[in-house]
Amino acid sequence: AKEVGRNTYEFYKEDMQAISDEYLKMERALFLAMENEDFELYYQPQNDASGRLIGAEALIRWNEPTQGFISPAKFIPIAEEIGLIVELGEWVLHQALRDVSQWRAEGIWDDSLQVSVNVSPMQFQHAGFMQMLKSAIETFNVPPHCLDLEITENMLLSDSESSLDLMYQVRSLGVSLSIDDFGTGYSSLKYLKSLPISRLKIDQSFVRDLLSDHSDEVIVLTIIAMAKALNIDVLAEGVETQAHQNRLTDMNCTLYQGYYFGKPSPAHLFSKAWLSVVNV
Numbered sequence: 001a002k003e004v005g006r007n008t009y010e011f012y013k014e015d016m017q018a019i020s021d022e023y024l025k026m027e028r029a030l031f032l033a034m035e036n037e038d039f040e041l042y043y044q045p046q047n048d049a050s051g052r053l054i055g056a057e058a059l060i061r062w063n064e065p066t067q068g069f070i071s072p073a074k075f076i077p078i079a080e081e082i083g084l085i086v087e088l089g090e091w092v093l094h095q096a097l098r099d100v101s102q103w104r105a106e107g108i109w110d111d112s113l114q115v116s117v118n119v120s121p122m123q124f125q126h127a128g129f130m131q132m133l134k135s136a137i138e139t140f141n142v143p144p145h146c147l148d149l150e151i152t153e154n155m156l157l158s159d160s161e162s163s164l165d166l167m168y169q170v171r172s173l174g175v176s177l178s179i180d181d182f183g184t185g186y187s188s189l190k191y192l193k194s195l196p197i198s199r200l201k202i203d204q205s206f207v208r209d210l211l212s213d214h215s216d217e218v219i220v221l222t223i224i225a226m227a228k229a230l231n232i233d234v235l236a237e238g239v240e241t242q243a244h245q246n247r248l249t250d251m252n253c254t255l256y257q258g259y260y261f262g263k264p265s266p267a268h269l270f271s272k273a274w275l276s277v278v279n280v
């Protein structure tokens with residue numbers, strides 16, 4: 001038994017060593033990528049029930065020179081841990097506003113559209129956030145109502161007082177707020193009532209099995225009914241099929257995002273597919 005125990009420990013140690021080596025490698029690569037601006041924004045359409053474009057979510061992509069494509073689900077948490085998320089998040093906001101200002105200059109962006117930018121809790125609560133947001137909007141000269149910030153409900157748990165205050169400051173600029181991944185966190189319904197948000201994004205985990213899982217169906221129905229009562233828009237994420245959309249439309253969902261409407265794509269392809277038709 002002792003022998004087994006030691007071997008298990010040795011394996012464990014090797015595993016941990018491998019994990020922390022990989023982690024360190026990723027940390028260094030991230031700092032380097034930030035210096036070289038090795039990132040790109042992809043855009044995914046957001047649509048109404050008739051398929052009309054209402055906006056786009058900006059999603060970061062990292063093409064690492066030696067490892068290739070690395071998912072944001074993997075490197076964003078590391079960027080948060082090493083404090084790089086503040087700088088990275090600023091890069092994302094700037095790039096999204098730069099792309100929109102370019103599309104406006106080309107006459108293909110309608111100002112009723114919105115670009116949605118993900119903001120991590122640590123970035124949102126960083127002392128310089130409001131100032132950064134203000135000057136970014138001024139620099140790129142984009143109407144603030146064309147910008148939507150996606151925050152997660154878990155952000156509201158920590159120091160909710162100052163988060164709420166920040167949210168009101170964002171709204172007073174004319175920028176709107178969405179709650180991302182709604183249903184996966186811990187926000188209380190009572191609290192939701194007092195938040196200055198314009199949109200709930202139903203997490204894709206509830207949408208995925210909507211047609212087969214009764215409890216997911218009930219959850220989605222409840223979120224939609226609640227949002228309606230609070231006068232908040234609802235967007236369903238991860239809509240992959242027409243059957244999904246039909247069911248969601250039956251449930252009074254009004255906004256959609258997912259592969260069924262369009263996958264995230266580089267700025268020039270997104271604009272070709274979705275924006276160039278606006279003014280022709």
Ligand code: C2E
Pocket residue numbers: 044058059060071072073076089092118119120180181204237238239240257258259260264
């Ligand atoms: P998220 O904000 O929930 O973004 C939606 C994710 O779902 C995206 O993954 C998108 O590509 C994927 N998706 C969209 N439609 C479908 C669909 O129909 N089916 C399925 N299975 N997936 C779909 P992505 O781009 O890999 O991003 C993963 C996560 O990384 C994001 O989840 C977000 O939390 C984070 N992230 C991405 N870009 C940024 C960023 O610029 N800043 C921050 N802070 N986080 C980001």
Ligand code: CA
Pocket residue numbers: 057118150180
């Ligand atoms: Ca998001």
Ligand code: CA
Pocket residue numbers: 180181201203204237
């Ligand atoms: Ca989401």
Ligand code: CA
Pocket residue numbers: 181
């Ligand atoms: Ca997510």
